[in-house]
Amino acid sequence: MQAITIPISFAPLDTLPAVIRAGGVEADRCLVVTDEHVAVRYGDAVCNNLARNEFEPRLIVLPPGEESKSQDRLAEIYDRALAWGIERSTPLVALGGGVVGDLAGFAAATLLRGIPLFQVPTTLIAQVDSSIGGKTGIDHEAGKNLIGAFYRPTGILTDPALLKSLPTREWTSGLAEVIKHGLIADDTLFTELETQMDALFDRNESVVERIVPRAADVKVRIVCEDEFETGLRTILNFGHTFAHAIEKVAGYGVYTHGEAVAAGMRAALHVSKHATPGFDAERADRIVRRIPVPPGLASLSIADLIEVMKFDKKVRRGSVRLVLLDRIGHAFVTGDISSTLVEKAWAFVQEAIG
Amino acid sequence: MQAITIPISFAPLDTLPAVIRAGGVEADRCLVVTDEHVAVRYGDAVCNNLARNEFEPRLIVLPPGEESKSQDRLAEIYDRALAWGIERSTPLVALGGGVVGDLAGFAAATLLRGIPLFQVPTTLIAQVDSSIGGKTGIDHEAGKNLIGAFYRPTGILTDPALLKSLPTREWTSGLAEVIKHGLIADDTLFTELETQMDALFDRNESVVERIVPRAADVKVRIVCEDEFETGLRTILNFGHTFAHAIEKVAGYGVYTHGEAVAAGMRAALHVSKHATPGFDAERADRIVRRIPVPPGLASLSIADLIEVMKFDKKVRRGSVRLVLLDRIGHAFVTGDISSTLVEKAWAFVQEAIG
Numbered sequence: 001m002q003a004i005t006i007p008i009s010f011a012p013l014d015t016l017p018a019v020i021r022a023g024g025v026e027a028d029r030c031l032v033v034t035d036e037h038v039a040v041r042y043g044d045a046v047c048n049n050l051a052r053n054e055f056e057p058r059l060i061v062l063p064p065g066e067e068s069k070s071q072d073r074l075a076e077i078y079d080r081a082l083a084w085g086i087e088r089s090t091p092l093v094a095l096g097g098g099v100v101g102d103l104a105g106f107a108a109a110t111l112l113r114g115i116p117l118f119q120v121p122t123t124l125i126a127q128v129d130s131s132i133g134g135k136t137g138i139d140h141e142a143g144k145n146l147i148g149a150f151y152r153p154t155g156i157l158t159d160p161a162l163l164k165s166l167p168t169r170e171w172t173s174g175l176a177e178v179i180k181h182g183l184i185a186d187d188t189l190f191t192e193l194e195t196q197m198d199a200l201f202d203r204n205e206s207v208v209e210r211i212v213p214r215a216a217d218v219k220v221r222i223v224c225e226d227e228f229e230t231g232l233r234t235i236l237n238f239g240h241t242f243a244h245a246i247e248k249v250a251g252y253g254v255y256t257h258g259e260a261v262a263a264g265m266r267a268a269l270h271v272s273k274h275a276t277p278g279f280d281a282e283r284a285d286r287i288v289r290r291i292p293v294p295p296g297l298a299s300l301s302i303a304d305l306i307e308v309m310k311f312d313k314k315v316r317r318g319s320v321r322l323v324l325l326d327r328i329g330h331a332f333v334t335g336d337i338s339s340t341l342v343e344k345a346w347a348f349v350q351e352a353i354g
Numbered sequence: 355m356q357a358i359t360i361p362i363s364f365a366p367l368d369t370l371p372a373v374i375r376a377g378g379v380e381a382d383r384c385l386v387v388t389d390e391h392v393a394v395r396y397g398d399a400v401c402n403n404l405a406r407n408e409f410e411p412r413l414i415v416l417p418p419g420e421e422s423k424s425q426d427r428l429a430e431i432y433d434r435a436l437a438w439g440i441e442r443s444t445p446l447v448a449l450g451g452g453v454v455g456d457l458a459g460f461a462a463a464t465l466l467r468g469i470p471l472f473q474v475p476t477t478l479i480a481q482v483d484s485s486i487g488g489k490t491g492i493d494h495e496a497g498k499n500l501i502g503a504f505y506r507p508t509g510i511l512t513d514p515a516l517l518k519s520l521p522t523r524e525w526t527s528g529l530a531e532v533i534k535h536g537l538i539a540d541d542t543l544f545t546e547l548e549t550q551m552d553a554l555f556d557r558n559e560s561v562v563e564r565i566v567p568r569a570a571d572v573k574v575r576i577v578c579e580d581e582f583e584t585g586l587r588t589i590l591n592f593g594h595t596f597a598h599a600i601e602k603v604a605g606y607g608v609y610t611h612g613e614a615v616a617a618g619m620r621a622a623l624h625v626s627k628h629a630t631p632g633f634d635a636e637r638a639d640r641i642v643r644r645i646p647v648p649p650g651l652a653s654l655s656i657a658d659l660i661e662v663m664k665f666d667k668k669v670r671r672g673s674v675r676l677v678l679l680d681r682i683g684h685a686f687v688t689g690d691i692s693s694t695l696v697e698k699a700w701a702f703v704q705e706a707i708g
Binding site: 071075078079082083109110111112113114135137140142143145146147148149150228 | 425429432433436437463464465466467468489490491494496497499500501502503504582
């Protein structure tokens with residue numbers, strides 16, 4: 001597999017026209033896909049700025065929330081883009097969080113067999129995680145993200161200043177992924193988080209400006225080594241096999257993804273401690289448990305959670321695989337974990353949260 | 355752009371299980387997508403053979419014809435594949451002509467962000483052209499192939515013996531693409547066609563076994579140099595800007611794609627002669643005109659045809675580009691052709707056919 005580069009600019013939102021041109025786009029038309037929440041805040045500013053810079057923008061605004069990652073909404077983007085008469089050179093800007101990035105990214109991947117895609121993430125989770133790495137897709141009634149494509153964005157414009165207006169719950173949920181990046185691949189980042197969690201909860205501007213690119217860079221490095229998730233990239237799923245089970249059993253939307261990941265990482269740390277007795281799981285857990293998780297999680301059925309884990313997308317030939325840590329900053333994948341231990345990990349988390 | 359290889363096996367259909375295993379597939383389940391016509395002839399044989407070789411095949415049979423390249427049929431494949439519980443390692447075999455290859459290929463490209471795809475082309479046009487090069491997709495009411503992806507098949511199994519049972523009209527239509535490959539990039543192939551057209555019309559076995567891989571190889575070489583159609587690959591559209599206009603104005607299905615391409619090549623040869631006066635267009639036309647084209651084509655409105663050409667997918671910033679020849683075996687792309695000349699080319703073809 002050849003090395004790839006991931007073209008992220010950490011820069012103010014108003015540099016978008018320059019970022020698109022720097023991506024080699026000569027077209028004048030420009031699709032901008034966003035959701036209602038983001039449109040209220042940034043829709044006009046982005047479109048006016050594009051118009052001032054020799055683009056003809058066309059805004060497509062979708063309802064917010066995971067429900068928009070559907071075949072119907074995808075078809076709506078297709079209809080509007082194709083009725084407008086886009087060409088292969090017409091760029092599509094995905095302006096929003098993970099839902100917009102995944103859905104609009106998949107539309108860009110599949111319109112005319114691929115048009116230039118620019119990700120402009122507006123949430124913390126999108127800035128450090130979902131906008132990076134080319135995963136796009138929609139949900140199916142059989143599960144989340146079951147239809148999609150790997151598609152490289154032509155550019156990613158990440159402006160940490162956009163995060164000031166994020167609702168508190170989305171902010172703290174995003175911090176779960178930041179912590180995850182430290183835990184799996186960057187012990188220096190994790191050590192910095194240990195001293196900066198208060199500043200991060202307060203969204204201290206200079207700390208945010210420093211940590212976001214650091215956390216994003218962990219994802220960049222991993223994706224560059226394993227674009228199509230055939231090996232190393234799996235470690236990004238630390239806590240996620242548990243998290244997906246929580247989201248499915250509780251019902252999507254009851255917990256944020258970050259909340260589920262935080263609880264899932266606590267379970268995975270518990271298993272990691274058993275797999276590598278010398279591992280300082282308590283040190284890791286001390287930071288992870290600062291992410292608030294609604295207590296209702298303690299009453300989910302453990303039997304149901306385990307059942308769902310068996311059907312996770314990362315299943316290979318029927319056996320559940322888990323990402324574990326053997327030290328802070330280093331993760332590994334194993335298929336060798338007993339159901340009993342997984343059950344104990346769930347019990348640990350439920351007791352800790354309840 | 356790095357060099358790619360295209361894994362075609364020219365071998366009997368019953369080697370399919372070995373071809374799939376050679377592609378690195380360890381899964382036991384195997385999706386087979388085909389259409390009703392092909393299912394009658396090969397469905398049982400393929401599935402029984404897979405079952406005898408430690409696969410668990412699941413056959414999905416779609417209605418034949420271009421109408422199946424729709425979002426609805428795609429959703430049907432998604433539903434059935436996901437309800438069955440496929441994993442990322444589950445292969446999908448696209449057994450059929452261009453429609454099946456495009457539709458099932460796009461399903462494989464987008465299920466779980468991509469599962470291993472095996473193309474088993476059963477028509478001449480699919481064997482020498484559409485199964486090679488990774489273009490997959492479906493139609494939209496705004497036009498053909500407007501939704502899709504570039505997706506590399508893990509393997510292509512091409513068995514020229516399957517062509518014996520092809521209806522005559524599909525066979526002769528496929529010959530149009532064979533001739534095209536000689537004209538644009540292989541003068542030796544073209545010279546051979548000049549002496550072998552009768553044998554090809556008769557489907558002489560040894561001639562077919564020799565010519566199919568030769569014609570396929572032209573496509574392979576071009577795609578290897580330009581996988582994503584940013585340059586050289588455009589020459590494969592020789593005759594196609596005209597052909598797409600014919601298909602659209604006449605209504606899809608009135609002419610086969612190959613018939614439209616044959617007529618389109620005659621128009622493109624006429625333009626080529628004007629662009630390069632020394633070019634022996636008559637020698638080329640002598641072979642192209644052996645492909646039967648229904649005479650109704652002579653009564654299509656030239657104004658309508660030209661209007662449609664302006665909206666072809668290969669339009670760049672509003673100007674129509676054409677692929678032309680300057681000698682047999684060498685094509686080039688130009689944006690520099692007057693509407694008047696295009697009109698004359700249409701008039702020439704209509705007179706010649708009418």
